[in-house]
Each structure stands twice: as C-alpha cells, then as structure tokens.
Amino acid sequence: MLLEREQELTVLDKAVADTQSGTGALVLVDGGTGTGTTALLNQLTDRATAAGALVLQSVGAPGERTVPFGVLRQLVLRLVAERHLSDLPLDVPPPLDLGTGYAGAGEGTGAGDLADTLHWLHIVFAGLSAERTVVLAVDDLAWVDDSSLEALAHLAARLDGLRMLLAVVRKDGLGARDPRIGEIAAVATHRVRARALSRRATAELVTRHFGPGSPDEFSRAAHEVTGGRPRDLRVLCDRARLRRLGAPHWHTARLRRLGESLHRERLLQLLRREPVLDTFLKATTVLADQATDDLVARLAGLSRQQCEHAREVLTHVWPPAIRQGEAAHMHAATEIVLQAMGEEERSRCHREASTVLDACGAGPEEVTVPLLHVDRLDDPWDIDQLRAAAAAARRRGAPEAAVRYLSRALVDVPTSSQVRAELLYELGVTELDLKNPVAGLHFVQAARLMPQLRRRAEFVSSTPLDLVLSDPQVADLVRETAADLGTPREDDRQGRYVAMRLEARVRYAGLHDLDLVMSAAPRLRELGERRYGASAAERELRTVLVFAASMGGQTDHRAVASMARQILDEEPAHAALAGLALELLPAALYYTDTPHAASSWLDAAHLHASQEGNRVMLSRVASARGLIHLARGEVGPARECSLHALALAESATGRNRLEPTVVLGCIALELQDHELADRVLDPSVPLTDLRLFALGRSLNGMRAEAQGNLAVALAHYLDCGRVLERAGWVNPRSAHWQVRAALVQHRMGRMAQALETARTHHERAVVWGAPTPLSRALRLLGILTGGSRGIEMLRQAVDTVETEGSRLELAHALTELGRRLQKESIPEGDRLYRRGRRLAAELQNAPSDVGPATTARSAWALSAGLTAAETRVAERAARGLSNREIAEQLKTSLRAVERHLTSAYRKFDITGREQLARVVRTDDSH
Secondary structure, three states, X not given: OOOOOHHHHHHHHHHHHHHHOOOOEEEEEXXXXXXXXXXXXXXXXXXXXXXXXXXXXXXXXXXXXXXXXXXHHHHHHHHHHOOOHHHOOOOOOOOEOOOOOOOOOEOOOOHHHHHHHHHHXXXXXXXXXXXXXXXXXXXXXXXXXXXXHHHXXXXXXXXXXXOEEEEEEEEOOOOOOOHHHHHHHHOOOEEEEEOOOOHHHHHHHHHHHHOXXXXXXXXXXXXXXXXXXXXXXXXXXXXXXXXXXXXXXXXXXXXXXXXXXHHHHHHHHHHHHOHHHHXXXXXXXXXXXXXXXXXXXXXXXXXXXXXXXXXXXXXXXXXXXXXXXXXXXXXXXXXXXHHHOOHHHHHHHHHHHHHHHHHOOXXXXXXXXXXXXXXXXXXXXXXXXXHHHHHHHHHOOOHHHHHHHHHHHHHOOOOOOHHXXXXXXXXXXXXXXXXXXXXXXXXXXHXXXXXXXXXXXXXXXXXXXXXXXXXXXXXXXXXXXXXXXXXXXXXXXXXXXXXXXXXXXXXXXXXXXXXXXXXXXXXXXXXXXXXXXXXXXXXXXXXXXXXXXXXXXXXXXXXXXXXXXXXXXXXXXXXXXXXXXXXXXXXXHHHOOOHHHHHHHHHHHHHXXXXXXXXXXXXXXXXXXXXXXXXXOOHHHHHHHHXXXXXXXXXXXXXXXXXXXXHHXXXXXXXXXXXXXXXXXXXXXXXXXXXXXXXXXXXXXXXXXXXXXXXXXXXXXXXXXXXXXXXXXOOHHHOHHHHHHHHHHXXXXXXXXXXXXXXXXXXXXXXXXXXXXXXXXXXXXXXXXXXXXXXXXXXXXHHHOOOOOOHHHHHHHHHHXXXXXXXXXXXXXXXXXXXXXXXXXXXXXXXXXXXXXXXXXXXXXXXXXXXXXHHHHHHHHHOOOOHHHHHHHHOOOHHHHHHHHHHHHHHHOOOOHXXXXXXXXXXXXX
C-alpha cells in the first residue's frame, strides 16, 4: 500500500478508464529520484492488467542510451514472444531490425528507413488496440535512446481514437532540455507527481517496520536523512531493523549515521553507473575552491554540456539533504569522492590539476594548492612551483602560507642536494618574518649543505641582519665563513661584494666587541674616500663602520659625519626602510652633532613607508626623527615623535620598540624627568640591547638620586660605565653615566674622584670634538671647579654650543652660568639664567611635526622648565593642598607627588611651599 498517494492513484484509475472507453491517453509521471515514480508506474500497469489490457513495459538504462531502438525493442520482443504480431495482417516487415525475426528486416539507418519504421510501429499498435486496450509503460525517459524517443513521440502524437495508453516517467532535471521529451510531455492527458513523504507519513512507515511506540526523534531522524523519499526510507528501515536500531533502545544517533552511510553508498553506485559524473566530480574535487566551469571541463576532458548534465544528474539522482544548499551539497559529494579515490589516483589528479591551472595562467599559489596533496613530488617543476608560491605568499604578507609551501617542498628533496640548501635558506628567511626561533637553525643547515665555499659565502652574506644579531650560531657561521673566504683579489668584483657583506654582518654582530669597535675607524680609513656608485654591500659595510666609529669616539667627529652624509647621499630612502641605514645613520648623526643631514632623507623614507602603509617602518622613521630632534635639543618634538613611534609599534616585537624607547630614555636623562623614566623602565622589556641596558642603569641611578640614595645611584652609574667601556662605547655624547657619576661623587664629598671622572669625560670630548659633548664636559668641570676658573669653563661651555650643537645643552650651560654668576652677585647672571630657562621651556614646548603639540603651560612653568606632571603638582602645592590631597586629585602615588615637588623646588632654586607660592603669584601677575 502506497502512502499519501490517493490523489495520484485516482488520476491513474481515470486514465485507464478513459482508455478502455476508446480514448487514447498519455500519463506523465513526474518526480525526483527515490520519490516513488516507478511505484506509481507499476500501480498503473497493475490496474491496467486487472482491467484486461495488454501491458508492455520497458526501462531505460544509462548504459543502453547508445543502442538504437533499445527501449522499443523491449516492447516489441514481448509481442514476438507472445505471438501477438502473428495475429496481425502484416505483409511488410519493419525497415529496421527491431528484433521481430522477420527475414526481410533491413540493416540501413537512413532517414527514410526511420520514417518507415515509425509508420510500421503505428500500424502495429493501432492494430493491437483494435482488439484490446494496449498500455505502453516506459521508465524512465531520461535514459531512453534517441531512436526510441523518436518512436514514442511519434506514437504520442497519434493516440487519438485508439484504445492505447502511453505511460512515461520523467525524473526531475534529467533530460529536461531534450526537445523530444518535451514533445511527449506536451501532449500528456493525465499528469501525476511523486513527492517525498511528509513527516506524518514517514512516521507511519517507520511504525510499519518497527512496530508502534517509536519516538518522534527517531522518525524525525529517518525523515531528515532520507528527505522523505520512499525508496530511501524503505532501505533505511530495512537495514536499521537488521541492525536492531529500533525498540527498545531506539538508537537515533546510529540511525543518522546509517542514513549518511546509505547516502554515500548511493552516490558511489551512481558514479559507477555514470562515468561522466565520476570524471566531473573528481575534477571538481581536486580543484576545490578553484573549480570554475572552464577549469573543471578542461581538467575532466568534458564539454560544457556534459558538465551541465553531470550537475543535473548529481542534483536529481543524488538529491541534497533537507535544508542543504547547493554549495554544501557539492562539497558533500566531493568529500565522498575524495575518500573513495586511492592515493595514486588522488596524486595523479592533483598533479594534473596543477598543470591545468598553470596552463590557464593561474597565479603561483593557485597552481601550488593541488600540489600540496600529491604524495610524492618527483618533478623539479613541482618544487619550482612551490618556491614561486612561497615567494608570492611573502609578497602578500602571508608568511605562514609560505612556510607551508616550502616545508612541503622539503619533504621530497634529497638531503644532500643544493636545491635543499636553497629551500632551507628561503624557509629560514620566511620563518624570520614569523619570529620563529628555528629560523637560525635552517640558515645554518642551508649553509652546511653548500659544498662550494663561494656559493656558501653568497648564502651566508645574504643572511638577514636581525638574525645575525639575535642568533649566536648564525653569528658564528658568518664569522667562520668570512674567515674561510678571506680577502678576494682586487679584480674579483663578485668576491669583494660578498666579502664586504660578510664583513658588515660580522661587525654588526660584534658591535659590542671592543676590538671590532676600536678597529672601525682605521677600517674606514683603509677603505679610503667614499666612491659614488659604490655597491650596496660597500654602503652596508660603511654604515656599520660609521656607527661603530661613532660609538668608539676615538676619531674626529667631522670625518665620521662626512662619511655618514656621503652614505645618505647615495642610499635610496625606500631601500633603507628594511636595511641598516635607518637604524644606524641617524644615531651616528646624533653623536656627530650633524642632524640636519638626515632631514630630507627621512622625509623621503616617511613618504615611502606611508605609501606602503607599513606601521613598523613608519615607527622606525618616527624614531629616527625623534633622535634628530633630540640632537638639536628639541626635546618636546623628540618626545612626541618617540611616543608616536611607540604607538605605531604597539603590536610589534620588542626589537621594533627599541629605538623609540632609547630616545625617550635619553630625553628623561636630559630633563631629569622621572615620570618619563618610569615609562621607559618597563620591567617586561629585557635589557638585551647595550643601549637599552645603559639607559636602564642610568635611569635607575637617576631614580636613586631623587630618593637620596647616592651610593646606590653611583653604583648604577659606574656599573653602566664598566659595561660600556668593555664594549668600547666611550663616545662622550652617550656618556650620561659619567656626568651623573661625577656630580654624585661631588655631592658625596669625593672631590678627587669627581674631578678625575670629569676630566676623563672632557678628554674624550676633546678627542671627539663634537660641540654638544664638549660643552657638556666643560659645564661639568665648571660645576666642579670653584672661583673664576669654574666661571671661565662655564663661559667656554656656552660659547661652544652658541652657534652649533644641541640648543638644550646651550640652555643648560646658560642656566648654570647664570646661577653661578648670581651667587657671585654679578648682574649678568640674572639675564643669562632667565635666557637659559626660557630657551629650555621653548625647546620642551616647541611644536611637533607628529601628533598634537605639547600643551601650553603657565609662564612660570615654562621659564623654569617644569614638565607637565611637575606643573600640575606645583600648581596645587602653591594653592596650599597637602601632598596627600594632591595625590588623590591626580590619582597618583604620594611618592610621585613628593618626587615632582622636589624636582620643581630644585628647578626654581627654592626650598619650600611659601617660596613656591610667591613664584607662582609673581609670574601669574605678569
């Protein structure tokens, strides 16, 4: 008994009755695969047989679509077997052989013969229907051969007046575009449609198989996994009953898995029956996300029409699950196909897909995706494609993908080949982008695999500088390779290029090595005058040497500054974004007091970084700008640039945050700004860089000074000095520790030690010759030396930086000279003191070229050079608030308030709140 088919059966009964009354009829049964179209056709034939009709049935099959009259022969052979033709007065055999056994059956296939055959068939069935009702049932039209379709269409158009019923099944989608099927459907007198069962009918069918009491979720699961298709439901229920999935436990989850398994089995059966669909799905599977119509057709070797037919077959013969979209349906099919393919076939198909993609002009990464699924890469072309894809991935900023491509290529490359060495090198470069700690290991492995020294040297000479600095084993490899290569001949240009790159890396890794730092200036002189048009390797080497010579401070600053400017003149700003020049040359210009040389160059570098939208590079440019501002003494803009650089590098690694941190630390030392020092002294940042270590020691010493712990402060300063001296970093421009140590020794009453420290500092400043450190050294000696000799030294300090050097150092020298003259009651002192304070305030509040300008403060704060935090505290203290009240208002610690207030007293040269209130009232009244 069929479920939910009452209306359809009524239509079939009427069709049989109409035919019995002498009216020819054509019944069209529509529906999807598995919905019961065949069952309805069988119901029709059963009813016709019961009514005494002659029923002739045939079934179309995919494998017989090429057999002429294959379906029609099934009908005629029944007539021959039952001798129905012998009862007819037929004197003429069919022009074409239909298996009738007539001796005169023709062998031709011309248009005339076909027309005669169709006419003969009409005569035959008209004669039969004169005696009794004839029913021709054909299942299904999509698989009927062309000749039989012609015959059925011919008969369908001539049913009028015959007791003949033609019943055909048309499945959804299949053959819908065939005009002959359209002709047959157009003359249908009765139509029925087989539909999937409802949830209620599904539950009834489950009850028939498993008995009463099945839970709702059990029948719902059966309905969902089969889509309510009766054929699939019956198969599912039969197999579930054999597996005892029903009462008493009702295994719903296992029922769902069984349904999914049946669904997969159905597709695999379909693929064995439909080779076009099998080929189509395999091509779609291996192309994955790149499976366009053109590419699938090309890889599968199919026409566009065949591909469309394959999609129709998949959709209607293997229908999607309930609420499953087209994309999900196709994905489910490709997953099943992929699991069914063997390893060898899968690899072959993926390699063919890669070849097709390459031939169609796809990008390197698109070509490579299928190769990732090949079991073994034997062809050098495969490795080349993976390397090209890795390079493309790096260009688009996807180093993870590049690592995946290169790692796959390495699997099948012989361990001793040069190609493996090149792959390891490329993998190391890519892993460096990801900060992967194994990058250095891969660089070393790559170099060890190169049998030729020259080739190995070329490999090692192109090692990224960050890796040389951060990985000791890579630095050892660079030194070893440089020593093995030696000094190439003068006429060996390539050899000299490689040797210079190696030397640049050796010296860059050895920036903390005393011997290498001390030898930098002699090596510069050995290289001779800078030649325009020199190679990038020579510029790289000279850049490292200039920085090392600056840190060593053992030669005249003008020579170093000249070399730095010459490098900048020829170093492209866009190339410097990823090279040494941006890191080292602004620092060298800072030490040599020649910051103006880098301004236009940094502007060009900023433009390139902005065009690329690279925040890390923009951060580095902003840091360099901050250092240039600091060299001029413009501490306000320097601070803003550095804070902006830190914001840009917020998500970057500590290495990219180093440069702005160093500039901020120098500003904190220059201004004795404890708030800024606290920001620089981040305990989470390891002090691995020597510059950062020196700043950390100096700032800790400054903090200890403010707390009155002079012995601790001196220990910090001297510890800093010992480390820097061991590294050969004795440039007086960076020797903040030496100045502070002498002042602390002076405050502790150790006059001899203080003078010795100050004289050593002065001697180094004289050798270096830059105005800013020389002025600072003279100022230090002037502070420590009493009487007219000290005043003279302070005047020399002012004169040294009056026209060149740091304007902040000039402000300090003026302020100190004015203070000394005031103590000596010399009238000039007040003017010089005010000038120094005013200049310092201007420098701290100068407008910045990055971000918002520093907020303006009151005149009394500007003249004294108070920081913003010191101003806030001093204002409240002058109004009579206690330290605790100030701390609560500003939401800061009591200790911070005390520190800021002490610093404000020192800058005003006063001792208490009453004097502070008078200063504030006096200045505000103006």
